[in-house]
Amino acid sequence: MAAELMNIDNAIKVLQVTISFTLERVDDWQNVVPESKALHKECLLFQSLIRDIVDKPYLPIHQLLQDVNDTLSDTNKLIEDFLEKDTRKRSIFSKTGWKMKRVYLAWEYRDTFKGTTATLETNKKKIEDTLKLSALVSKPTVHWYRGDMPNHESFLFWKDICGEDIQASSNDGGAWALFVQAYQQKYQVDWDSNTLERIRRVACKDGTHMTINGYILLTKLCDFPLNLERLPSLMDSHATVSAQTRMEVAKMVNELITYYSTREMRDLIVSIFTWYKGYNKRDHDAWQGRANDWAHAVLANRGKTLDEMDDEGRLAEQVDMARRTYSFFFQRYMVVFKIGQLSKEIFAEVDFPGKARMFEFLELVRPLDHANYHIVIRGNPAEWATKQPKVYTFLEEYIRNEKALKKAAAAAAKVTAVKNEEAKNVEDSITDASSSKDHTLVSSAVDTTAISTNTLTDNHSHHDSKVEVPSKSP
Numbered sequence: 001m002a003a004e005l006m007n008i009d010n011a012i013k014v015l016q017v018t019i020s021f022t023l024e025r026v027d028d029w030q031n032v033v034p035e036s037k038a039l040h041k042e043c044l045l046f047q048s049l050i051r052d053i054v055d056k057p058y059l060p061i062h063q064l065l066q067d068v069n070d071t072l073s074d075t076n077k078l079i080e081d082f083l084e085k086d087t088r089k090r091s092i093f094s095k096t097g098w099k100m101k102r103v104y105l106a107w108e109y110r111d112t113f114k115g116t117t118a119t120l121e122t123n124k125k126k127i128e129d130t131l132k133l134s135a136l137v138s139k140p141t142v143h144w145y146r147g148d149m150p151n152h153e154s155f156l157f158w159k160d161i162c163g164e165d166i167q168a169s170s171n172d173g174g175a176w177a178l179f180v181q182a183y184q185q186k187y188q189v190d191w192d193s194n195t196l197e198r199i200r201r202v203a204c205k206d207g208t209h210m211t212i213n214g215y216i217l218l219t220k221l222c223d224f225p226l227n228l229e230r231l232p233s234l235m236d237s238h239a240t241v242s243a244q245t246r247m248e249v250a251k252m253v254n255e256l257i258t259y260y261s262t263r264e265m266r267d268l269i270v271s272i273f274t275w276y277k278g279y280n281k282r283d284h285d286a287w288q289g290r291a292n293d294w295a296h297a298v299l300a301n302r303g304k305t306l307d308e309m310d311d312e313g314r315l316a317e318q319v320d321m322a323r324r325t326y327s328f329f330f331q332r333y334m335v336v337f338k339i340g341q342l343s344k345e346i347f348a349e350v351d352f353p354g355k356a357r358m359f360e361f362l363e364l365v366r367p368l369d370h371a372n373y374h375i376v377i378r379g380n381p382a383e384w385a386t387k388q389p390k391v392y393t394f395l396e397e398y399i400r401n402e403k404a405l406k407k408a409a410a411a412a413a414k415v416t417a418v419k420n421e422e423a424k425n426v427e428d429s430i431t432d433a434s435s436s437k438d439h440t441l442v443s444s445a446v447d448t449t450a451i452s453t454n455t456l457t458d459n460h461s462h463h464d465s466k467v468e469v470p471s472k473s474p
Contacts (some may be wrong), residue, residue: 008465012050015065017086018072019047022079035113039075041303043119048303049124052131056220061130071119078112132377139164140390145335148216148252154224157290158215166212175208176200187225198231202245205340220248227374249343252336257352260329268322271362281363291367294319323368327389329360334394355402358395366392 023043046068053061086245133283141164142155149155158473162168191199203218204210222230259265279290297316301309309317333353336343369389374381 001236012053012065015069015072016047016050018069018076019050022072022076023047035110035117039113039117039120042117042124043072046120046124048355049127053127061127066128068120068123071116075116076114101184140331140335142166142212145212145216146333148220150219150294151223151379154215154219157182157224160210162212174208174210175212175215176204176208179203179210179215183226195228195231199226202231213335216247217245217339221245229451234341246342246346249336249339249443250337250346253343253346253350256329256333256336257350260353265325266331268325269317269364271315271318272322272326272368276364287363288367288370291371292375294368295371296370298376319368323372326361326365327369327391330358330395331332331389331391334391335396354401358399362392412461 008154009225022377023040038047081358117382142162143160143164145166149158161182168178180196183189200208202221203214218226222228227312275294276287279286281287294316297313298320301313306311306314306317330353337347353363366388370381372386373379379387401405
């Protein structure tokens, strides 16, 4: 499969050179054979199509590209042969005589030009159909994660066990079973139960459920082929495992933040704002209408160079690149976010990308994707809800959950505040009651003391009245 990918990349590069070579020479034929004009136009259209497939080496179009290249190469040989005769015989005949002779000579190549044009048209149609199908399916494949893997060998190994899928079917025992069996067989190793458990703790979530995310974590931690010395031991807790993998996840998050902060990303987002300038996003019809204008502008740009486009056409091309880039950014965010609780915690700590940017993406890019779906690739608008990229439903669900959590937290805080107030009131009541009781006790004590004092005074007075002090005789 690796060789096939390289062949597709190579075929695209060779075809680009061949088309450029043909275009340079067909210009010399346009006033000689009318079919050359049709070929010239078809070459330009095919050249434009190549720009849409250079970043899609996984499409099954290698043979189509090879057929086109072979046909153009044969045509170029005939062109070279004609130009050689043209140069050699030009001096033999008079200018007028050679023009007539030249037309007669070129006439023999008309069928070749027709056949070459037909081949280009047929294969272009097949490639366009493949692109449409690819856009409609648009399910995540292993190629989405190619850049997240430590090296090309780890990428090819995953493809060997799971193909294009990001997780294996449970009918095959799941990715974990396939991984263990294929790795030991390929690299001639025999893992004991201790080693298997150490690997499983890093690569799997919920038992032996292994997805491409767990595989990426494992290969980034241990490189590939695996350096098992980097694995945490069984004596380490799962918290320790998370601590060791935290650095890799944090690196992924940091890469997203860094890329979003680049001037390139800023300029692309500004181009989208520029396209919508003067339109009210609260007016759904007008907002979507402007997105539809973009799709029509992209269609009008096909076959044109940047120099041939007007200002709005060039802006539409920038918006197209911004749409793809911004969408890819949030798809990467979705992938990293779903790695597990660890990635969620890191995103929460840095408060990135935040609901404001999510809302911005949904408001700006989804209308463009919708327009691209039903205008550019001519999908059924009624099926958009089920065909739209999953990143939109993911972000909407995330925002809903965040709102629900915030609302629940506010309600819980309110309940806590009420309970605290009630507890305070009870405490105050107890304090007041206690103070009142103390006051009563003090009052009683004072009254008792006063009574005792009065009694003592009365008794003392009574005693004085009864005691007589005898007077001394003189």
